[in-house]
Amino acid sequence: MTADRATPAAPTDPADLVLTEVRLTPVLIADPPLLNTQGVHQPHTPRLIIEVVTAGGATGLGETYGDTEYLELARPLAEAMIGRPVTDLNGLPALAARVCGDSPAATGADAVDAGGLRGVRTADKLRLSVLSGFEVACLDAWGHATGLPVHALLGGKVRDRVEYSAYLFYRWARHPGGRGEPDDWGAALDPAGIVAQARRFADTYGFTSFKLKGGVYEPAREVAAVRALAAAFPGRPLRLDPNGAWSVPVSLEVAHELRDVLEYLEDPVSGTARMAEVAAGTDLPLATNMCVTTFDEIAEAFTRGAVQVVLADHHYWGGLRNTRELAAVCRTFGVGLSMHSNTHLGISLAAMTHVAATVPHLDYACDTHYPWQREDVLTERLAFRDGHLDVSDAPGLGVTLDRDRLAALHRRWLADDGGQRVRDDAAAMRVADPGWVTPAVPRW
Numbered sequence: 001m002t003a004d005r006a007t008p009a010a011p012t013d014p015a016d017l018v019l020t021e022v023r024l025t026p027v028l029i030a031d032p033p034l035l036n037t038q039g040v041h042q043p044h045t046p047r048l049i050i051e052v053v054t055a056g057g058a059t060g061l062g063e064t065y066g067d068t069e070y071l072e073l074a075r076p077l078a079e080a081m082i083g084r085p086v087t088d089l090n091g092l093p094a095l096a097a098r099v100c101g102d103s104p105a106a107t108g109a110d111a112v113d114a115g116g117l118r119g120v121r122t123a124d125k126l127r128l129s130v131l132s133g134f135e136v137a138c139l140d141a142w143g144h145a146t147g148l149p150v151h152a153l154l155g156g157k158v159r160d161r162v163e164y165s166a167y168l169f170y171r172w173a174r175h176p177g178g179r180g181e182p183d184d185w186g187a188a189l190d191p192a193g194i195v196a197q198a199r200r201f202a203d204t205y206g207f208t209s210f211k212l213k214g215g216v217y218e219p220a221r222e223v224a225a226v227r228a229l230a231a232a233f234p235g236r237p238l239r240l241d242p243n244g245a246w247s248v249p250v251s252l253e254v255a256h257e258l259r260d261v262l263e264y265l266e267d268p269v270s271g272t273a274r275m276a277e278v279a280a281g282t283d284l285p286l287a288t289n290m291c292v293t294t295f296d297e298i299a300e301a302f303t304r305g306a307v308q309v310v311l312a313d314h315h316y317w318g319g320l321r322n323t324r325e326l327a328a329v330c331r332t333f334g335v336g337l338s339m340h341s342n343t344h345l346g347i348s349l350a351a352m353t354h355v356a357a358t359v360p361h362l363d364y365a366c367d368t369h370y371p372w373q374r375e376d377v378l379t380e381r382l383a384f385r386d387g388h389l390d391v392s393d394a395p396g397l398g399v400t401l402d403r404d405r406l407a408a409l410h411r412r413w414l415a416d417d418g419g420q421r422v423r424d425d426a427a428a429m430r431v432a433d434p435g436w437v438t439p440a441v442p443r444w
């Protein structure tokens with residue numbers, strides 16, 4: 001005789017989980033004049049908001065890069081998703097490979113643009129970045145259909161809050177030519193400006209670790225800024241990230257000078273071979289979101305000891321579940337895990353928080369650009385407390401779309417003449433400096 005199995009009062013009918021509608025809404029969101037080695041952020045950055053609806057009426061939200069080449073891949077994928085269950089996540093990569101094709105923009109494998117800040121650009125990586133937004137939307141809808149938070153669908157949270165770090169940038173007070181909407185942060189172009197920015201981040205959000213985006217000025221000036229941070233925030237974890245702008249000798253010099261204050265040095269040089277050379281010459285851990293950005297790149301980097309910390313990013317790694325697979329590989333090789341961020345809205349921040357909550361050895365505070373984004377498409381902004389975000393136990397991602405905000409940011413995208421629909425930090429820099437070209441690496 002078999003024991004009776006308890007049946008839930010109202011089990012989810014699989015037919016209710018089938019997608020009946022997928023909506024894509026490209027938006028342009030305000031972005032401050034943040035400087036990096038390639039140029040400066042545009043006044044507005046494109047993002048893509050993905051909404052899915054199931055036969056049972058559950059809705060889900062996803063967010064990813066909104067540049068034209070991503071939109072071109074998202075449109076056929078959105079069509080192909082109709083009629084498929086939100087639970088069919090393992091089938092998503094094959095579906096995307098079948099229907100998306102290769103965007104022409106992806107064919108220049110080492111095309112240098114904003115995408116270069118996160119390693120080489122390949123058709124695979126573009127496709128993964130697009131499907132990640134769909135995966136998140138499906139998980140959100142699945143969560144709404146079942147009453148479960150996304151972290152539960154990933155196997156459950158191992159922490160109740162996720163720590164984030166302050167993302168410091170050299171920046172101008174205004175965009176060149178007075179473009180875009182002003183903010184009240186003012187310029188930060190020297191050590192005092194960077195410390196003031198850090199203080200505001202600490203006071204407002206409670207962040208206790210700080211990352212400085214480098215590669216903007218000559219290394220000595222950036223070393224001085226990190227030293228000033230160390231003096232202002234003694235003992236706090238600090239990071240410096242010049243996005244591969246330095247040579248091996250310069251990197252080793254900086255590593256030596258800052259070895260007592262940095263928790264890690266991020267992408268001092270470009271490419272795995274040069275990262276391995278630097279790693280061989282310093283005890284300071286090297287982190288990357290540039291030379292390990294796909295599963296294919298892991299073996300060489302890990303076996304050569306080129307990196308000690310990988311910055312995961314669910315967008316280009318292909319979703320929350322792939323991020324967990326990356327975490328497992330890192331754990332196997334004794335490599336640390338942190339989290340990368342580009343300009344993003346609250347949907348992606350919620351997704352980052354859910355997956356981060358499920359990874360036991362997430363050893364470092366995660367990066368986020370969110371505090372720089374004054375606009376969002378949510379009814380309620382996610383709020384940092386003591387440098388952390390609480391992990392939501394509400395169904396799905398635990399966020400709600402504000403349709404008016406979405407419509408307004410979409411109208412901005414519609415009104416754009418095409419000049420900002422693809423992020424191009426070098427083009428934005430040319431408004432201030434017409435002769436600017438993306439610097440070759442190593443720059444110093």
Ligand SMILES: O=C([O-])C(=O)C[C@H](O)[C@@H](O)C(=O)[O-]
Nearest residue numbers: 036117118243289341342343
């Ligand atoms: O290396 C990194 O951490 C990034 O790529 C983050 C961002 O892209 C940042 O550099 C930016 O937006 O200027």
Ligand SMILES: [Mg+2]
Nearest residue numbers: 241266267289
């Ligand atoms: Mg980086």
